Amino acid sequence: MNCKDTFKRFIFIAFLFVSTTLAAQNTVVTGVVTDASTKKPLSFVTVSFTGSTIGTNTNDDGQYSLRSSKPYTQLKITYLSYKDAVVAVTPGKEQVLNIRLFPSAKQLNEVTIQAQKRAKYTNKENPAVELIRKVIANKDKNRPEAYNYVEYKEYDKMQFSLSNLSDKISEKKFFRKYKFIFDNRDSTSYAGKSLLPIYLVEKLSQVYYRKTPEKTKEVLLGEKGVNFGAAVDNEGVGQYFKHLYEKVDIYTNSIYLLGRQFLSPIADSAPTYYKFFITDTITTENNTKLVRLSFTPRNTNDVLFEGDIYITLDGNYAVQQAGLTINKNINVNFVRMMHVDQEFETNPDGRYHLSRSNTYADFGVTAKRKGGLFGIRTITYKNYVVNKSQPDILYAPDINLEDDAVKHRSEQFWAENRLDTLTTAESKVYKNIDSLTHMASFRRTADLVTLLFAGFKGFGKFEVGPASTFYSFNPVEGLRLRVGGRTTVDFSKRWFLETYGAYGFKDEKWKYFFSGTYSLNAKSVYKFPQNFIRASFQRDTKIPGQELQFISEDNILLSFKRGTSDKYLYTDQYKIDYVHELENHLSFNFGGRKWVQTPAGSLYPFVNGPSNIFNNLTTTELSAGIRYAPNEQFYQGKLFRIPIINQYPILSLDFTAGLKNVLSGQYSYQKLRARADKRFYIAPLGFSDVSIEGGRIFGQVPYPLLDIHRANQSYAYVIDSYNLMNFLEFVSDKYASVSIDQHFGGFFFNKVPLLKKLKWRETASFKALYGGLGANNNPTLNSSVYQFPVDNNGAPITYALGNKPYMEASVGVENIFKFVRVDLVKRLSYLNHPDIAPFGVRVKIKFDF
Structure with missing residues (x-):
C-alpha cells in the first residue's frame, strides 16, 4: 500500500470518525421556486399543503422540501408582492414540482421616498405584539407540566450524512472498494441535498411525568445504532451529537443548541428582542383557525431565531406549529444552516402537545463549498395520555431494562414499534457500516486515526499509549522516556489493567x-x-x-515552563478506591491511601527546626466524597471522559482523614473540601462559568499536606488554576475562592466589521483566593512543623495568604482560527514576591461551535 493511498484512506476515514426513500404511503414534494420573468430563485417563499399547517420556507437557492403521511392533493405557494399559486400534487408519491411565481398585477405608477415618514417598528398598539403577549401569558397551561400526570412514547432518531459528494468519487480507483457506501444516497429528505448517511442512532422510550412530587421517569425500551468498532466510542459520539442537538421546548425561555442559549420567540422577554408580524391567517381541514406569526431579531447579531409560529385562536393561544431558523449573522463556527420544525397535535381536552420535532443542521468547514456534514434529529411523540395516575413504584430508578436487552432488539421489534419510518438510505446504514468495519483497509486506517486523535495504538486485547507522554523533560529528571498501555474490553468486560514505565536520564531513576x-x-x-x-x-x-484536567503531567507540551520550576517530589502511592455512580448522577467514592513523599530538586531536604532533616514524609489516609451533577453529559475519550458543560450545577463534598501510626502514618488530621460549578447563560451577553470552592484542615500538618493552591507555570491557559501563581507559592489550612470565566460570544466584536468577519469572540476572567494559616501550621510561629522552602539565596518561595486575597484577571480573544484562545493575564496582588510574572500571555486550544 503506497503512501498516497494511505493518505487518501486516512482522510476519508478520519472524516467519518470526526464527524462521526420514505415509505410508500408518504407524500414527498421537492422543487425550486423562481421568478417567472427573471428565472432567478426566490428565497423565504412559503410553501405548504393546502388546508394544513405543514409548510416550509425556500432556502437561499429557492429550494424546498415537504412531506406528509396524509393524502394532501394541493400545494399553496405564497410570497409578498407575488400572486399566490396553487398546484396539484399526487398523494403517496415522491415528486418534483418546480414553480414559477408571477409578480402581483398591482403596480405603483410613482414612488416617492420620504425617509422622515418611514414607519418605525414599535411594540405599542401592535396587534402582533399583543398576540404574542397572550401566547406568553398562556404558556404555563399549554405545557405538559400543566397536567398532574402525563405519559407518552418517544422515538428519537439521529442521523448524520455526508452531503453533496461528487458522483465521480465512487468511480475513482481508490474508492471503488467503498462503492457500496457511496451508492447509498438520499435526495428526498432535504431539498437541494444529496445525503450519504454514515451515522444513525434510534431510541424508543416510554416517558412518565408526575407533577406532585415532580418527577420524570424515562423507561428505555429499545436502542439501536451504527457501530464503528473499537476505534470509535459510539456512545461518546452520540452524547456529543445530542449536546449539539438538544431537545427543543419552545415553551421554555431558553433553547439550547450547539452549546449556546437561544432566546425562545415566546420567552417572557421575547418582545424586547424580537420583531413580530402577522403574515397570514388560515383555517385547517378541521376548521381550526390559526394565525401565522412571523418573527425576526431586532439585532441580527444576537443569538436569536427567525421564523414563524402558528397560534390557535380558541382562547388557549397555543403553538400549533413552529419553524425556527438560526439567523445567519451570529458568530457560529462550521454551521451553514440550522432549522427546527415542530408540529403539535390536539389532546382530547382541546389543548396541544408536541407530536414531532425535526432539527436540521448543515455543517461545513467553509461557507462557499456545498459539501460537508448534514445532521437530522427527529423526535416523534405518540400514545399521549394525560391525568392517568401511576403507582409510586413506577418512578423508582430500578425499572429500566438492562442494556443488553434494549440494545439487542429484533428487527421485528423495530418494525412493530418504530414511531417513524426509515428512508431507504437510512435502512441500509447498519449493514453498510458493519461491512465497512470488517474491511482490513478500514481497520488499518482506523488504527492510525485512533493513534493520532486519541493517542493509543490498539493490539486487540491491549493498547499502547498515550503517545503524548512517550517523551518529555524537566529539571529533575532531564530527558524522560515513557511507555505504557492498558487492556481493552476484548480482554475482559470486568477486569481492566493499566501500567506504564518511565526512566529519567538525569536522576537515573525508574x-x-x-x-x-x-x-x-x-x-x-x-x-x-x-x-x-x-x-x-x-x-x-x-x-x-x-x-491538570484530562492531561498527563508528563505531556510533552507541559515540559515548557516559565521562571524557575524545579520544586519536585518523588512519591510512592499505594491506593484502593471504590466509585459508584447512580443513574440520577449522584455519585459516591471511598478510598484509602498510603503516601510517601520524598523531596527533590530545590525542595530537598525537609527541615524541621534549625537542624532536623527528614528524607521523606509518610501519611496514611481514608477518604470519602459525594458528588451531584444532574443531567451531566460526557464525551468519552480513550484516556478519560470529558464532561460536556451545560446549564446544570455540579456540587461536590470531599472528606479526608489522616491516620497516625497506621501503616507508618506520621500525622493525624482531617480535611474538608466543598465545591460548586455552574454555567450561567446571560442573553445576549453569552455565558459565564462560575466556580466557588472552600476548604478547611483540622490538625497540625507539614506544608506538603496543606492545601497547596493550584498554580500554573506553563504557557497554556488553565481554566482551573491561577495562571500567574508560581508552584508552591501559597499554602493554606483554610481558604475560599471564586472563579468567573466569561464568554461574550462575539457580542462586541460582531459590531466591528473586520472582527465580525474573523468571527473572533471576547473573553474575560477574574479569580480571587482568600485564605489563611493557623499558628499551629505556620513555621514562623511553630518550629515543630516543616520550614517553608527557600531559594538559593535563602529568600522564601512559599507564603501564607495574608489579609488580602490573591487575585488575577484576564481579557482575551477566542475562536482565532476557530480553535485558539489567547488571554492577556494580569496579576493583581502580591506583586512584591520574587520571581513572579505580573503579566503574561497564555494560550488554550479549544474546539467549539
Missing part, C-alpha cells in the same frame, strides 16, 4: 505504575455509570500545586 480495576456492573470503567473497585501503586514525580 518510575512506574500498576493498577487493576474490577467493574461491578460489567461496564467499561470509563463509562457512565461507573461502579468499580481499583487498586494501584505509583512511583513517580510530582510538582506540588500542579493539578
Whole structure:
C-alpha cells in the first residue's frame, strides 16, 4: 500500500470518525421556486399543503422540501408582492414540482421616498405584539407540566450524512472498494441535498411525568445504532451529537443548541428582542383557525431565531406549529444552516402537545463549498395520555431494562414499534457500516486515526499509549522516556489493567505504575455509570500545586515552563478506591491511601527546626466524597471522559482523614473540601462559568499536606488554576475562592466589521483566593512543623495568604482560527514576591461551535 493511498484512506476515514426513500404511503414534494420573468430563485417563499399547517420556507437557492403521511392533493405557494399559486400534487408519491411565481398585477405608477415618514417598528398598539403577549401569558397551561400526570412514547432518531459528494468519487480507483457506501444516497429528505448517511442512532422510550412530587421517569425500551468498532466510542459520539442537538421546548425561555442559549420567540422577554408580524391567517381541514406569526431579531447579531409560529385562536393561544431558523449573522463556527420544525397535535381536552420535532443542521468547514456534514434529529411523540395516575413504584430508578436487552432488539421489534419510518438510505446504514468495519483497509486506517486523535495504538486485547507522554523533560529528571498501555474490553468486560514505565536520564531513576480495576456492573470503567473497585501503586514525580484536567503531567507540551520550576517530589502511592455512580448522577467514592513523599530538586531536604532533616514524609489516609451533577453529559475519550458543560450545577463534598501510626502514618488530621460549578447563560451577553470552592484542615500538618493552591507555570491557559501563581507559592489550612470565566460570544466584536468577519469572540476572567494559616501550621510561629522552602539565596518561595486575597484577571480573544484562545493575564496582588510574572500571555486550544 503506497503512501498516497494511505493518505487518501486516512482522510476519508478520519472524516467519518470526526464527524462521526420514505415509505410508500408518504407524500414527498421537492422543487425550486423562481421568478417567472427573471428565472432567478426566490428565497423565504412559503410553501405548504393546502388546508394544513405543514409548510416550509425556500432556502437561499429557492429550494424546498415537504412531506406528509396524509393524502394532501394541493400545494399553496405564497410570497409578498407575488400572486399566490396553487398546484396539484399526487398523494403517496415522491415528486418534483418546480414553480414559477408571477409578480402581483398591482403596480405603483410613482414612488416617492420620504425617509422622515418611514414607519418605525414599535411594540405599542401592535396587534402582533399583543398576540404574542397572550401566547406568553398562556404558556404555563399549554405545557405538559400543566397536567398532574402525563405519559407518552418517544422515538428519537439521529442521523448524520455526508452531503453533496461528487458522483465521480465512487468511480475513482481508490474508492471503488467503498462503492457500496457511496451508492447509498438520499435526495428526498432535504431539498437541494444529496445525503450519504454514515451515522444513525434510534431510541424508543416510554416517558412518565408526575407533577406532585415532580418527577420524570424515562423507561428505555429499545436502542439501536451504527457501530464503528473499537476505534470509535459510539456512545461518546452520540452524547456529543445530542449536546449539539438538544431537545427543543419552545415553551421554555431558553433553547439550547450547539452549546449556546437561544432566546425562545415566546420567552417572557421575547418582545424586547424580537420583531413580530402577522403574515397570514388560515383555517385547517378541521376548521381550526390559526394565525401565522412571523418573527425576526431586532439585532441580527444576537443569538436569536427567525421564523414563524402558528397560534390557535380558541382562547388557549397555543403553538400549533413552529419553524425556527438560526439567523445567519451570529458568530457560529462550521454551521451553514440550522432549522427546527415542530408540529403539535390536539389532546382530547382541546389543548396541544408536541407530536414531532425535526432539527436540521448543515455543517461545513467553509461557507462557499456545498459539501460537508448534514445532521437530522427527529423526535416523534405518540400514545399521549394525560391525568392517568401511576403507582409510586413506577418512578423508582430500578425499572429500566438492562442494556443488553434494549440494545439487542429484533428487527421485528423495530418494525412493530418504530414511531417513524426509515428512508431507504437510512435502512441500509447498519449493514453498510458493519461491512465497512470488517474491511482490513478500514481497520488499518482506523488504527492510525485512533493513534493520532486519541493517542493509543490498539493490539486487540491491549493498547499502547498515550503517545503524548512517550517523551518529555524537566529539571529533575532531564530527558524522560515513557511507555505504557492498558487492556481493552476484548480482554475482559470486568477486569481492566493499566501500567506504564518511565526512566529519567538525569536522576537515573525508574518510575512506574500498576493498577487493576474490577467493574461491578460489567461496564467499561470509563463509562457512565461507573461502579468499580481499583487498586494501584505509583512511583513517580510530582510538582506540588500542579493539578491538570484530562492531561498527563508528563505531556510533552507541559515540559515548557516559565521562571524557575524545579520544586519536585518523588512519591510512592499505594491506593484502593471504590466509585459508584447512580443513574440520577449522584455519585459516591471511598478510598484509602498510603503516601510517601520524598523531596527533590530545590525542595530537598525537609527541615524541621534549625537542624532536623527528614528524607521523606509518610501519611496514611481514608477518604470519602459525594458528588451531584444532574443531567451531566460526557464525551468519552480513550484516556478519560470529558464532561460536556451545560446549564446544570455540579456540587461536590470531599472528606479526608489522616491516620497516625497506621501503616507508618506520621500525622493525624482531617480535611474538608466543598465545591460548586455552574454555567450561567446571560442573553445576549453569552455565558459565564462560575466556580466557588472552600476548604478547611483540622490538625497540625507539614506544608506538603496543606492545601497547596493550584498554580500554573506553563504557557497554556488553565481554566482551573491561577495562571500567574508560581508552584508552591501559597499554602493554606483554610481558604475560599471564586472563579468567573466569561464568554461574550462575539457580542462586541460582531459590531466591528473586520472582527465580525474573523468571527473572533471576547473573553474575560477574574479569580480571587482568600485564605489563611493557623499558628499551629505556620513555621514562623511553630518550629515543630516543616520550614517553608527557600531559594538559593535563602529568600522564601512559599507564603501564607495574608489579609488580602490573591487575585488575577484576564481579557482575551477566542475562536482565532476557530480553535485558539489567547488571554492577556494580569496579576493583581502580591506583586512584591520574587520571581513572579505580573503579566503574561497564555494560550488554550479549544474546539467549539
